[in-house]
Amino acid sequence: MNYISTRGVAPDLTFEQAMLTGLARDGGLYVPSEVPAMSTGEIAALANLPYEEVAFRIMRPYLGDTFTDDEFREIIAKAYAGFGHAARAPLVQLGAGHFLLELFHGPTLAFKDFAMQLIGQLFQTSLTRSGDRVTIVGATSGDTGSAAIEAFKGLDAVDVFILFPHGRVSEVQRRQMTTPSEGNVHALSLTGHFDDCQAKVKDMFNDFAFRDEVKLAGVNSINWARVLAQVVYYFTSAVALGAPHRKVSFTVPTGNFGDIFAGYIARKMGLPIDKLVVATNQNDILHRCLSTGRYIPDGVIPSISPSMDIQVSSNFERVLFDAYGRDGSAVSQLMDELKGGGFTVSQGALEHLQALFLSGRASEEETSATIARLRETTGELLCPHSAVGAKVAEDHLDPAVPMITLATAHPAKFPDAVEAATGIRPALPPRMADLFDRDERVTRVENDLAEIEQFIRGNITN
Numbered sequence: 001m002n003y004i005s006t007r008g009v010a011p012d013l014t015f016e017q018a019m020l021t022g023l024a025r026d027g028g029l030y031v032p033s034e035v036p037a038m039s040t041g042e043i044a045a046l047a048n049l050p051y052e053e054v055a056f057r058i059m060r061p062y063l064g065d066t067f068t069d070d071e072f073r074e075i076i077a078k079a080y081a082g083f084g085h086a087a088r089a090p091l092v093q094l095g096a097g098h099f100l101l102e103l104f105h106g107p108t109l110a111f112k113d114f115a116m117q118l119i120g121q122l123f124q125t126s127l128t129r130s131g132d133r134v135t136i137v138g139a140t141s142g143d144t145g146s147a148a149i150e151a152f153k154g155l156d157a158v159d160v161f162i163l164f165p166h167g168r169v170s171e172v173q174r175r176q177m178t179t180p181s182e183g184n185v186h187a188l189s190l191t192g193h194f195d196d197c198q199a200k201v202k203d204m205f206n207d208f209a210f211r212d213e214v215k216l217a218g219v220n221s222i223n224w225a226r227v228l229a230q231v232v233y234y235f236t237s238a239v240a241l242g243a244p245h246r247k248v249s250f251t252v253p254t255g256n257f258g259d260i261f262a263g264y265i266a267r268k269m270g271l272p273i274d275k276l277v278v279a280t281n282q283n284d285i286l287h288r289c290l291s292t293g294r295y296i297p298d299g300v301i302p303s304i305s306p307s308m309d310i311q312v313s314s315n316f317e318r319v320l321f322d323a324y325g326r327d328g329s330a331v332s333q334l335m336d337e338l339k340g341g342g343f344t345v346s347q348g349a350l351e352h353l354q355a356l357f358l359s360g361r362a363s364e365e366e367t368s369a370t371i372a373r374l375r376e377t378t379g380e381l382l383c384p385h386s387a388v389g390a391k392v393a394e395d396h397l398d399p400a401v402p403m404i405t406l407a408t409a410h411p412a413k414f415p416d417a418v419e420a421a422t423g424i425r426p427a428l429p430p431r432m433a434d435l436f437d438r439d440e441r442v443t444r445v446e447n448d449l450a451e452i453e454q455f456i457r458g459n460i461t462n
């Protein structure tokens with residue numbers, strides 16, 4: 001299987017190349033040339049298997065000959081060994097026909113661990129074999145950076161530098177980035193906003209001399225390997241509720257469209273998903289686009305679900321590519337229009353999208369009220385992102401089809417919003433209860449490219 005760019009110009013790549021490259025050279029995103037189908041019998045056979053075995057069966061067809069079966073099994077085993085729940089992604093029930101898929105039992109308490117832990121092991125195995133090394137740089141508003149540092153710490157083929165906006169991430173998120181002591185991971189606290197961090201990362205990739213010198217690589221949410229890792233829990237949860245003999249629906253708290261795109265892939269592979277619902281907070285560009293066809297960014301308003309505060313939802317390009325019949329030049333044109341302020345999806349493409357996705361938004365008040373109400377009626381404490389999902393899911397319940405809402409972070413990762421809604425300050429799981437006692441290691445940097453590049457040059461390990 002090859003990987004092709006959504007802009008139709010960059011060369012086709014293997015799985016390994018697409019994983020190590022991230023963004024295509026024509027600015028596009030890599031997608032598989034075809035999506036492998038699973039038969040009803042193959043899906044039914046997933047019932048009651050360990051998470052790792054399902055992960056192997058779902059992802060194996062996408063890898064080509066990048067890894068042997070034994071290598072890949074070992075990669076998966078290492079990736080999920082550090083999770084705090086034997087089921088990895090357990091389901092709990094919220095109400096009649098409504099279930100919560102807990103994706104927050106990984107080492108940094110957010111669903112991003114599912115993809116990042118796997119990609120850490122994929123990189124390490126691939127680079128060890130080739131004798132190469134890379135330097136990963138990333139910008140974060142909190143969850144991606146902590147997941148990346150946790151996934152790559154101590155791996156000898158990789159150095160990691162994460163830029164986060166000084167004073168603008170939660171204390172739990174900061175400590176998750178600053179307390180790992182391994183010498184190959186570095187948290188850089190930058191004077192500025194998240195957008196400044198992201199701009200600096202972009203500048204480094206555009207500084208070709210620097211990029212080649214330190215062998216820059218990226219692991220942001222457009223990396224295909226990250227999407228692939230997220231396909232697995234759609235299968236484990238749907239099968240637990242009776243698929244393929246019964247349909248299920250999903251509601252997904254959405255920002256960059258990576259998580260829900262994985263659900264779209266699961267359905268393409270043959271999983272009988274009825275509704276796939278995009279849930280947004282007050283930054284509702286995706287909900288507006290799916291309703292009207294107009295994709296026009298108009299400024300992020302900070303919310304209590306900050307990991308969904310997005311302007312430009314990068315993975316949306318992947319589904320646009322399919323909606324436009326895999327016409328890379330049409331996608332290129334939309335992305336050019338986006339630079340000029342926005343675009344309108346064609347009528348045909350909009351109908352295609354509306355047949356695939358439903359959508360809804362939850363206001364700040366609705367999100368807080370949902371956290372409080374579910375605490376009372378179920379005893380569950382939801383993080384604000386998961387609560388956005390639960391609220392939108394409730395608007396789409398159908399007595400005939402179970403609904404699964406993805407819980408994307410642990411409530412203790414966003415304790416202020418949860419406490420404001422319920423009066424209860426959620427506790428960290430026992431295995432990380434000492435987070436606030438651990439020593440922090442962080443480098444303060446100015447919003448200055450030369451200074452940041454100099455720091456990276458001086459701190460790469462080989």
Ligand SMILES: *Cc1c(COP(=O)(O)O)cnc(C)c1O
Binds near residue numbers: 307
């Ligand atoms: C990243 C994140 C999201 C959004 O996921 P996307 O794949 O970007 O749509 C939602 N909730 C939490 C807690 C996150 O960290």
